[in-house]
Amino acid sequence: MVAGSLLDLIGSTPLLELGTLSPPGRTIYAKLEGQNPTGSIKDRVALRMVEEAHLEPGAELLEPTSGNTGISLALVAKLKGLKLTCVMPANATPERRALLELYGATIVESPGNEGSNGAVRLAQEIAARDERYTMLFQYANEANPRAHYDGTGAEIAAELERVDALVAGLGTGGTLMGTGARLREAFPGVQVVAAEPLPGDPVMGLRSLEDGYVPPVLDVSKLDRKLLVSNAEAAAAVRVLLDREGLFAGVSAGAVVHVARRVAEELPEGAVVVCVLADGGWKYLSAPFWTGEEIDEAVLWW
Amino acid sequence: MSVVRVPPVLRTEAGGAREVEASGATLRELLEDLSVRLPALGSRVYADGSIHSFVNVYVDGEDVRTRAGLDTPVRDGSTVILLPAMAGGSLTPPAAGRSRAAGPPSAAACPR
Numbered sequence: 001m002v003a004g005s006l007l008d009l010i011g012s013t014p015l016l017e018l019g020t021l022s023p024p025g026r027t028i029y030a031k032l033e034g035q036n037p038t039g040s041i042k043d044r045v046a047l048r049m050v051e052e053a054h055l056e057p058g059a060e061l062l063e064p065t066s067g068n069t070g071i072s073l074a075l076v077a078k079l080k081g082l083k084l085t086c087v088m089p090a091n092a093t094p095e096r097r098a099l100l101e102l103y104g105a106t107i108v109e110s111p112g113n114e115g116s117n118g119a120v121r122l123a124q125e126i127a128a129r130d131e132r133y134t135m136l137f138q139y140a141n142e143a144n145p146r147a148h149y150d151g152t153g154a155e156i157a158a159e160l161e162r163v164d165a166l167v168a169g170l171g172t173g174g175t176l177m178g179t180g181a182r183l184r185e186a187f188p189g190v191q192v193v194a195a196e197p198l199p200g201d202p203v204m205g206l207r208s209l210e211d212g213y214v215p216p217v218l219d220v221s222k223l224d225r226k227l228l229v230s231n232a233e234a235a236a237a238v239r240v241l242l243d244r245e246g247l248f249a250g251v252s253a254g255a256v257v258h259v260a261r262r263v264a265e266e267l268p269e270g271a272v273v274v275c276v277l278a279d280g281g282w283k284y285l286s287a288p289f290w291t292g293e294e295i296d297e298a299v300l301w302w
Numbered sequence: 303m304s305v306v307r308v309p310p311v312l313r314t315e316a317g318g319a320r321e322v323e324a325s326g327a328t329l330r331e332l333l334e335d336l337s338v339r340l341p342a343l344g345s346r347v348y349a350d351g352s353i354h355s356f357v358n359v360y361v362d363g364e365d366v367r368t369r370a371g372l373d374t375p376v377r378d379g380s381t382v383i384l385l386p387a388m389a390g391g392s393l394t395p396p397a398a399g400r401s402r403a404a405g406p407p408s409a410a411a412c413p414r
Contacts, residue, residue, distance in 0.1 A: 223368050226368045228360050
């Protein structure tokens, strides 16, 4: 394959049959989104959001993020001639900050003690008083599920003749909504299943229930199942993926594979389950995760 | 009898407890029992015959909104988990009321 731009290499990720992890008579396929140019599924979302925004070269994006979406936006911005400012908590990990800066993003720090809510609030304040900035905001941007409808879902439908269940991480809801809608068209009766991390106490420091949030792109009524996954279950599945399949996947992939195996066991013989693995394990290397120590969910769940 | 796990944001209403007990053959019966035992907690989770929109309720690890809702069966010994609705991903977006009112600052750039 010869590509004229790295952006042309976003999507069209391979499906890997997880032979050693599939229950007898069932087949689990993993969609390897870690093979996107910046190493995560968010490349699809970043590209689609930027394209649909129809921005002039030189336009300035502002996004509260310190994770995969920021890194993806930084790549797309660079190659489209846009500028990107990421608002991130001052106590975000140095690896993520370094990656964003290497890709050319400008970083504005928000108060560390206000966490991610503080980053969103500051980004909204900055964008409200400075018209230069465009905030794409993946949680409320329908280009996010559309990227998966036209990309992730269409690719799976083109490659497989049968899909009985789709399993993906909950996140913004974009992957499940877009991919799920596309697969329902191709495979009526497909189960759309969300794997949801069980948050640790650090990320549950809400002052009130009214600080909760349901992303506008997520419509829970379009999910067939929504299953919680504990830290230990996700960690075990990530290690099994590496040990048996040689696949070095990110933390959310562990949760997704755990649920995919449970769902596959409950389906009849011959069933095909597709799970979407959002990223590789590289950005989580500094976590104590690989050695079996306690997992800090607040750091790990992007 | 089932164990109900209480998130930090609701522990004041549970007298500081991380876990409480309640019983019922369905989630509706269980939440009604909970409302008798701990009225403050019950009313934060379940009021006017429905579950608060910013609370997710899981019976044995599965969100009841993708099961039978309040009619979801509860076994003796089931674990019921209460969690505030949170966005996944790297960020916890701001309070829904605030963010929906403010919206993304650049409306032109956002299809919504």
